[in-house]
Amino acid sequence: MNRFAIIVALSLCGLQAAHAADTVLDLPEEPAPEVTERPLRTLQITPYMWAAGLEGNISPFQRGPTMHVEKSFSDVMDDLNFGGFVNVWGRYDRFVFSGDVMYVDTSDGHGSGPLPAMQIPGLGVPIPAGANVDAKVDSKQFMATLQGGYRVIDTPQFTLDALGGVRFWHISNDVTVTASHALIGSRSASHGESFGWVDPVVGLRAFVPVTEKLSLQGQADIGGFGAGSDFTWSVLGTANYVVTDRLSVSAGYKVLDVDYDSGGHVYDTRLSGPVLGATWRF
Template sequence: MNRFATVVVLSLCGLRAAYAADTVAPEEPAPEVARPAWALQITPYMWAAGLEGDISPFRRAPTIHVDKPFSDVIDDLNFGGFVNVWGRYDRFVLSGDMMYVDTTDNHGSGPLPALQIPGLGITIPPGASVDAKVDTKQFMATLQGGYRIIDTPQFTLDALGGVRFWHISNDVTVTASHPAIGTRSATHRESFGWVDPVVGVRAFLPLTEKLSLQAQADVGGFGAGSDLTWSALATANYTVTEHLSLSAGYKILKVDYDRGDHVYDTSLSGPVLGMTWRF
């Protein structure tokens, strides 16, 4: 009996000591998941942008005010393509955004003041009626590099700097009618382009495992190319798989260029839908 009691006491003491050891000993920290040193993602997107502003299709042409909702823009659209590329190596980042739009628009005006149309070889007299078909091709590319100044699981912020390249090409077919000249037609092609310096930021905020918010903005021009250009993009993102996500948001792109008798002072704005592939 004494021997049995001794065994029971020793067993209870051992269990108590083991319990004390479990409650006092610190837990081992969970191993951290290493973030890849590099990342690359490509996002083709649709942009339902309306157009508002002032443009001149060629030198010495009158400046035309344009105010088109997206429904009118899509009626004139021949082709449009938009893609965004973003990459990171450690804390160094690269951001690229490209746009190409081909539209055809028809204008009928009259009577107009005296106007010299390139290709006609004459000056259209005052009061003439002018019909114009304008085929416009626009290419814009923004390329920026930068550094991640805030890098936490809850929030990231990148500082960016680079250039924005513009190229505008207009094919204008003009038909002018007036008793003094009859009906005369001519076609004229003219193109121009410029480069703007830009600086900006990009922020990323995860909300849940699958939902996140992203915002990117920049400003530039400063008289080097255009007088001013700026853009802003905000999206909500949903992760479908490890390599695929969907996004929806709103984008604005503004530029004010007036140089060498060319005027391109416009604002494009509207909702965006994108699909992102990660590598």
């Protein structure tokens, strides 16, 4: 009887131990921490304002005088008829695309004299040496930089993209000229010309998140190399702040430089100034 009681007691202890073991094994597992992954593809469009000043040398038409131009942003605004700037950025996995487009329409009056003898299209007679020339120039400038590339560094703390592409320029000028000299009196004429070129460019784009909402971005390129212009380069640096999942704002500084001299046309200029933009992400 005692032996039977002992066997029963041991059996009951074994069942309780097995039940306890099952209870431990059946405890729910702790949820794994969520991992936030960046989307495979993204597209963003940034219209922006560029408070650019202008400095350089420009010849508005072939065989015409090359004029030195130096204007602050307020001077540019006084002459501005219309201006628009937009940047487009896209990415699919590690492949990236960058597009930047600028269109500016200005009107400017310029007086020079006395000048060496020259021929101004449309006047019909050569301009004698020592003549005074007044010119009004309506200028339209279109520039588009299109680049594709690859993300060579991709970490949560830093990204770096290598880029290559082309920069298109198209300059259109309508010039009204009045030349005054004792030998010819006062002569006026209007003349329009346009010219353009394409530059190969290579560049880099870097992005550094500072906080969840604040980031820094820099983009630079060089090009030309005598294929279109003698040389061209640009630099853009911005600080960016996320407002919503779809909208962010940015402020920074941009410089665009080009040195073109071909076929009697001269466009050797530098545009520089602060930028302010708003970015929509899709």
